[in-house]
Amino acid sequence: MEEAVSAVHRPPTIRDVARHAGVSVATVSRVLNDVPVVSDDMRDRVREAIASLGYRPSSAARSLSLGRSQAIGVVAPFFTSPSVVERLRGVAERARECGYGLMLFDVETAEQRAAAFAEFARRDRVDGLLVISLPLSDDDVEALVHDRLPVVMVDCAHPRVPHVAIDDAGGGALAAGHLIARGHRRIGFVGDEPDGPFGFTSSENRRRGFRRALQRAGIRPAPDLERCGAHGRAPARALAEALLHRRDRPTAVFAASDTQAIGVLEAARALGLRVPDDVAVIGFDDIEIAEPLGLSTVRQPLRQSGARGADLLLGAIAGAGARAGDAALAPLEVVARRTT
Amino acid sequence: MEEAVSAVHRPPTIRDVARHAGVSVATVSRVLNDVPVVSDDMRDRVREAIASLGYRPSSAARSLSLGRSQAIGVVAPFFTSPSVVERLRGVAERARECGYGLMLFDVETAEQRAAAFAEFARRDRVDGLLVISLPLSDDDVEALVHDRLPVVMVDCAHPRVPHVAIDDAGGGALAAGHLIARGHRRIGFVGDEPDGPFGFTSSENRRRGFRRALQRAGIRPAPDLERCGAHGRAPARALAEALLHRRDRPTAVFAASDTQAIGVLEAARALGLRVPDDVAVIGFDDIEIAEPLGLSTVRQPLRQSGARGADLLLGAIAGAGARAGDAALAPLEVVARRTT
């Protein structure tokens, strides 16, 4: 018996497979989902039909029927900082391992931020949401919870949301300690403005730990040596130029991120200052470029934080209410290179 | 009359809206999709019902009914090179502007590559596919075409697939010209191996243009000054160390990418060679870090290439068979910095 070739090229459906194998769609579905009650005979016939037809189940139909999309969403300001990209690496790895798709949503402006949560962060597009380096307002969280959409935050926190974070204050103290041990007493700081469009919080925490360590070492706080601005290399450079232009310029600068540290390095070069002799510089993150650049920095487990965030989220999706898997992240550590 | 509150929290459907507004689902659908035949009266009632119920259409159901997912997929070796990330930037921007979601699929190994095309690159998950820095085999293309899945390639090409590419050979010649103008005669090359796991093609093209320019300038080809290896900073560094360790070491090196150029810079430093005095270095791409690093390079419009790729793909999805929108990409140019 010969099957009629349909005039219009239409991908085979589960019904075609059933017909072809001489079974019901239910049996095909059972084979597809490895339900063990199917007899070997049936299973083989179905498998063969699937292969000969080149059948692939429609994930759209699957999503509708199952109520889940087998994909997770990631919303973050990806392209403003290499550290977010590095975290994403860990996320992508885990998602792939678990057979989950990855939907990306980059937010660089306030409008995009709003759009992300209004249109993209929907229960019907993704099974869960990973929010990286982006604070969530109470309203944001409320809407998410109301949508029954599992959420995990990375590099930011909210009382009602599980998150992955490091000891930013401790890291700031580490940086300060490193500089102090090198004999520095006048130490500047360059970081993110506390109330920028997204209100990054880690920079502020790093500054707090930095200040405290200075005080403990008996160094008077010098607020005018601390400068904050928009995130990014260029703003940091401008800030640092002003800082290093002073007569009583600091002998060392702690930047709240490697990206900003690079801006500081540029400023030093522009002013003809030698690093580390005239001014030492330490950053935060240990992004990949830090090594060839010779940038001293406080290393944090970026990629691991992404993986951990994905684990938490996938667990929440699977219904594991337990946050038990809180194995410790790799500890922060100072990586001393040529700029200190 | 009072609506019964359902015991289980179930997101409102189009039917709930219809009931609430006292109209049929068809009318609601028409309002949702801005079909102009609806009377103002009806429209208002529906809008109100939608608002009061907090209704949002299910994109899963929409996908099934419409046969499209309103998302594009991007498959690429994202995390091996910053240049791909930069291209992605352009893609993300366009996708967002056009209301398309972005599904990411990172492939770093051969298995992942296969899995990407077998499971991910499906007509039912995405409306089109953007392949970045990844060559496609005839079989790959055949499968994609058979699936009726629009595809656009960026930084790679295939006879049957529209693509966005630059004049790599011309860029190689540009680099050679820059070095020659600086008085160099013994010039080395560090690039990707032609038959690596993914077979990057641009490196090879850049080398071709580089060689040709050298010959035109009357410089004899020196095959032993050309080294190829896996992509990445570390392999490039190893290659360069061997190259610079020679007694008759080159006075300049052209690296097929900035990432590799950084490896060359590391090698020079490790050997105590001054840049550019002992050895000049020029890269390719002009990734963001090139500037603060002072790396001379051949600039290519990375971000723009991503945007153009997305435009092409979105056009193909919309049925615009025309590749007419082939406005020229920004031209390649040498950016001379401190390493030459």
Added chain:
DNA sequence: TTGTACGCGTTATCAT
């Protein structure tokens, strides 16, 4: 163990 039939939420095609 296998098959039938309905539900998932939307769009589109018909009548009216």
Added chain:
DNA sequence: ATGATAACGCGTACAA
């Protein structure tokens, strides 16, 4: 202009 209803493709009670 509006409403009823059949797809879209799959999972799954329930019946057999």
